[in-house]
Amino acid sequence: MNNQLRRLRNARLENVEASSTLGASPSVNNYNPIAMINKEINTEECRQLLKKVDKMREILQMEKVSLPQIVVVGDQSVGKSSILEAISGIELPRAQNICTRCPLELRMKSAPPDSQDYATIRCAGVDELIINDLSEISARVVECTNFLTGNLVNISPSPIFLTVYKREIEDDLTLIDLPGITRTQVDGQSPTIYRDIVSLIETCVQSESSIVLHVIPSSVDFTTSESIQICQRYDPQYERQIIAVSKIDKHDKGIAEKLQGIGPGSLALLLGSVAVLNRKQEEIDAKVSFEEMRRREEKFFQTNPAFADVPKEHLGSRELIKKLVSIQQSRIRLTLPSVIEGVKEKIQMKREELKHIPIAILTETDTRFAFNEILRNYRTAVEKRVKGDYEIQSGQVAKTFDPTARDQWDDRIAYHLKMIGKCTSAEIKRILSTFSSPNQGTQMLQSIEENYGGGLPNFPSSNIIQQLYQPYHKQLETPCKSLVVWVEQYMTSCLAYILEKVIPAEASYKLPLSRELNKVIKGVIENSRVKCMENVEQMLKMEEKVFTVNSNYMDIFKKLQASDKTQSDNRTPHDVLIGLQAYCSIVQARIVDHLSQLCEYWFIRNGVLLLDGKLNTEFTPAELLKWMKEPPLLEQRRANLRRSIDTMERALVAAESD
Structure with a gap:
């Protein structure tokens, strides 16, 4: 068994060395945590590092920033209170039920040899109090706890911040004591007490920068x-x-192996476990000092045969303190630089978020300023799209224009108007090109022959030409009017889309203002459609009569005549x-241009x-203020962001100051 224990100890020392938590491993018999870390651990530099972390933690307590910390659970x-008393040398509150009912950040600081021991305590809503008599600490902690919880059970x-300055403290150390886990609800206690405690513990331990000090009685299965x-x-x-094994005087068989992570009920932790002798009630009543308790603790481990083969690093409150100090300093050195960088990144993110929150709107003047800015941005955006000044994406170029695919419409106004004009031109051409189809041409030739009447054979009546053209002209009404309707629908949709983009996304007034503005926009576009449709109807009325003075008519006629190979006595x-x-070629070009x-x-x-x-000019200042006035929630959000940025900047000053 001794060989097995020796192998396990050596393996753990190698793991600890690899993880950089402790320094070079000495022999097992001469194990000393202080010798295993850099000698600077007791220097002023290390004290200043811990001081910075403590200050940052206090400043950032309301922010989601994880700092290096040791939490006690x-x-x-x-026996959590007894363990903390053994570490700190001060008396803390004790109770039958939950003793610790809010996080207690216990900061132990070394005091100069020529000074008096004292402590300070404070919490949210309670100013810092200097405690010159350390025996009053327990009462002051209870007062702060009751102030924060509002009663004696919840x-x-x-957190409560308790800083103890004692001459006998060799190494600065900070521990955060959390409420003990309980499943039993007492009178006046919240029915969610268990879940509340577990949630608080999870919040503190989930960060990789946190070290967890478990307090577990020696007779309990650690797992x-x-x-x-x-x-x-x-x-x-x-x-x-790491485990602080409490109530060691009530240990069961196999405690030596259990402390070293071997056998039933043990855990092989990288940071190990340390046994501590708690003060008994009779020793508390007899006011046995903490110095005397440490002597009794050392004697207990030295004289108890159960611990004869247990390495020194697993025994006693002094060893626990050394181990915690070394772990704390190592953790701070390892994680503090990344924490500082993380705080800087959060500041930048919050500044960006604050920048995207619209300016505060509380008066009609504020409203007019913000509204005019929206209108300027709207006009600029629309003008660019009308002129074709927009980014062309490769996916858009590859798509075939389909005027019926509304889901493919976008805000490229110039492009869409051009393409719908081409579609309309193609439809008009299709209607008018039936003159040249073989079947239709034969029928028209026969109709011309039959309707000459008494005219000269080589000079057909103009009425015949008019009659031949009229049925095709009537078909032009549908594509022409459909174009106007399509433009109305597209413009209404496109302008609403552009408006949505120019109104700040975070603006609380986005929905009510865009709803009112879209009503006006829709009305303007409807009026444009009515006016445009009237002109289209006039145009179609004028186009009923076959008429042109376009010189291109004869050019086209001659080209078509030259290409006609028909042999006939009557041409x-x-x-x-x-x-x-x-x-019809002239009409097609004329109508399409006119429509455009x-x-x-x-x-x-x-x-x-x-x-x-x-x-x-559509809305009064009072109407705009009604829609755009900033709600209290947005004002609170802006204030919270500014406060958060200020808090983190103060934390950075604390971290980077000499």
Whole structure:
């Protein structure tokens, strides 16, 4: 068995050395934690490091920033207070039920040899109090606890800061004592007391910068401890956990192996475990001093045969203090630089978040300023898109334009108006090109022959040409009016999209203001559609009569005539058909151009580009203030961000100061 213990100790020392938690491993018999770390651990530099961390933790207690810390956890009544008393040499509150009901940050500081021992205590809502008589500490802790919890049974996550300055303290050390885990609810206690305590513990232990000091009685199976099971979820390899074995005078058989992580009920922790002798009630009543208790503790381990083969590092409160000090300094050196960088990153993120919160709007003047800014941005955005000044993405270029696919519409106004014009032109061309189809051409030639009447054979009546053209002209109404309707729908959708982009996303008034503005925008676009439709109807009315003075007509006619290979004694019907074909080419270009001009005139020049002026005069200052006034929640959010930034900046000053 002794050989097995020796091998385990050597293996643990190698692991500790590899993890940089302790320094070079000495022989097992001469084990000394102080010798295993850098000699600077007791220097002023190390004290200043701990002081900075303590200050940062206090400043950042309301922020989600994880700092290097040692938290003390355990079930209710397992001797946590006794362990802390043995470490600190001061009396702490004791009770039958939950003794610690809010986090107690216990800071132990070395005092100069020529000074008096004293302590300070404070918490949220209670100013710092200097305690010159250390026997009063317990009463002052109870007072702060009751102030924070409001009664004698519930808990609070708000911490108490207790700093003890004693001449006998060799190494500065900070521990955070958390409420003991209890499942039994007492009178007046919250029904969620168990869940509240577990949640508080989880919050403190889940960070990798936290070291967990479990307090577990010697007679208890370490693996069944609830605090161990909670921490295992966040540290499954047991790399950040250490056990203070309490009530060692009631140990069971096999305690030597158990302390060293061997055998039933033990845990092989990287940081190990240390046994501590608690003060008994009769010793408390007899006011046995902590110095005397340490002498009794040393004698207990020296004279008890159960601990004869247990290495010194596992025995006594002095060894526990040394181990905790070395772990604390090592953890601070390892994690503090990354913590500082993390705080800087959080400051930058919060500044960005604050920058994206709209300016405060509390008066009509504030409202007018913000509203005018929105209108300026809106007009600029719309004008760019009308001119075609936008980024073209490769995915957009590859897509085939489909006017019916509303889900593919975007804010490229110039592009969409051009493409719908092309689609309309293609549809008009399809309607008018039926003159040149073989079947239709044969029928038209026959119709021309039959309707000459008494006219000259080589000079057909103009009525015949008009009659031939009229059925096709009537078909032009659908694509022309459909174009106007499509432009109305697209512009309404596009302008609403652009408006959504220019109103700040975080603005509390985004929904009510955009709803009112879209009503006006929709009204303007509807009016543009009505005016444009009236002009389209007039255009179609004018186009009923076959008429053109366009010189291109004869050029097209001659080209078509030259390409016509028809052999006939009577060329007149064929020339009439060719003339209609040439005329339809002129009509197609004329109508498409006219439609495009009408849409640009009514929807763009007399619609979109006049919107900001319309919107600027549509609402009274009182109406705008009603929609845009900042709600209290947004004001609180802005204040919280500023306070958070200020808090973290103060923490950085504390961390980076000499």
